[in-house]
Amino acid sequence: MIKIRSGIHPLRRTRVAIAALAAAAGCVGALWLPAGASAADVPLCGGNLELNNDIPGIDPPGGLSYKFNCNAQVQGFAIVSNRQVDYFSTEVLVLDAASGEATAEQFACEGPFPSSGFGCRGVANFGNPITGDFAIGRDPCEVAKHKADKFKTWVVATVTQFDSITNRPFVAVTQPFRLKAPNCPSATKRPAKKTRKEARR
């Protein structure tokens, strides 16, 4: 028999402690921000995944295309997934933010496989979308048994920023940004339940 000493359940107590620690870490982090850094300087990235069953040499399912951009010049990035990554395109295109056409910017990707992801270095100017392919060992549209097991992918970028006082460039690493999951074909609809009247007939 487990005795609970206080009125709070131990699991809940742990959660409260983690939340408090995170808040404290956030405060300390805010105090440690370099002089001149402000909220406006925080680099942001965002993007999405799309199913790609047309990657030559990759049998579907598992093929995906990623597309993201950042509000800063990108010098490198890593794609990280909670699924096993077993292929990635080795050269990645950078599109022009306005026209959508390919630019002279580009990334070369390297890394281990199978693994949780891969890294790419090159350059993409402010806002230009970066687009490439990768493949995972499972169907990206496979329905997860638990919410925590849902297919997720993040991008972490190395970006160039400018000190707002000296205007000198410096390199920063962004937080992980989650890429929007691919649009999966909706599961076959269950037949509507019969009403009582229909059941009686």
Added chain:
Amino acid sequence: MKNRLRKGALLSALALVVAVPAAVPAAAAAKATITMSGSTSVAPLAALLARKYLSVCRHCVNFKLLQGGSDIGVADVAAGRVTIGNSSRDPKPSDPGGLVFNKIAHDAICLITNRANPVPGIDQAGVKAVFGGSVRSWSGVPGSTQSGTIDLFVRTPASGTQDAFQKIFMGTTKIFSGAGQKASNGLIEQAVQSDPNGMGYVSLFFTRNVNVIPYQGVPCTLRNAKSGQYTGVRNFYMVTRGPAAGAAKRWINWITHTKAASKIIATQWVPLS
């Protein structure tokens, strides 16, 4: 009796708990890692082949794929930094001794221009004139719709594609020193794609967004490369220090001797036979 049984079960469970974590690192350590560096032309093929090999051999190995260019791959494998150096050029007399160049596939090198400038064809004399720098204006290229200076894009000296281009297309004619140097196939493709006056050469895999110029009257296509009609074809190698051994040997044998590998190579490259 019941107690004894319970004790036995408890001991077995304990033994399992102790044995499993001890066994996991041993199994992980037993799995070999094949590291590859080098050619940016071979890299896309190596990535596709590795995915298939992992599923066929049930994740018997781990891979690590790096790039850098053929010369980097050859230097890395010679120094023992990687298991395999990927090379898209033939062996050179200046390469370190003791290396084995394992041929894995053939690849076509295509001459490319911007889509706004669909040059209908070029012969070897024309390629030598343009890439050698004796013809610098589009008005000197028959069939070109552009005017003005030709913006030439070539590969950096560490590139196998550069070496193969020199041998196959240029012979003894030196490449124009004023050409823009790019570190990868993708960068050449993008430079030409975004420059109406641009011209360059790339592996067939990198020709999706540009105009591909027929060479010696033969279009640079996979079919023509396979049939042997297109002559701008070079070899892909996986270079090992001494004869390939262990996991690397099994991997290279799988690439060169199985239908599954040939099927992948045939999607955009030319299998050995």
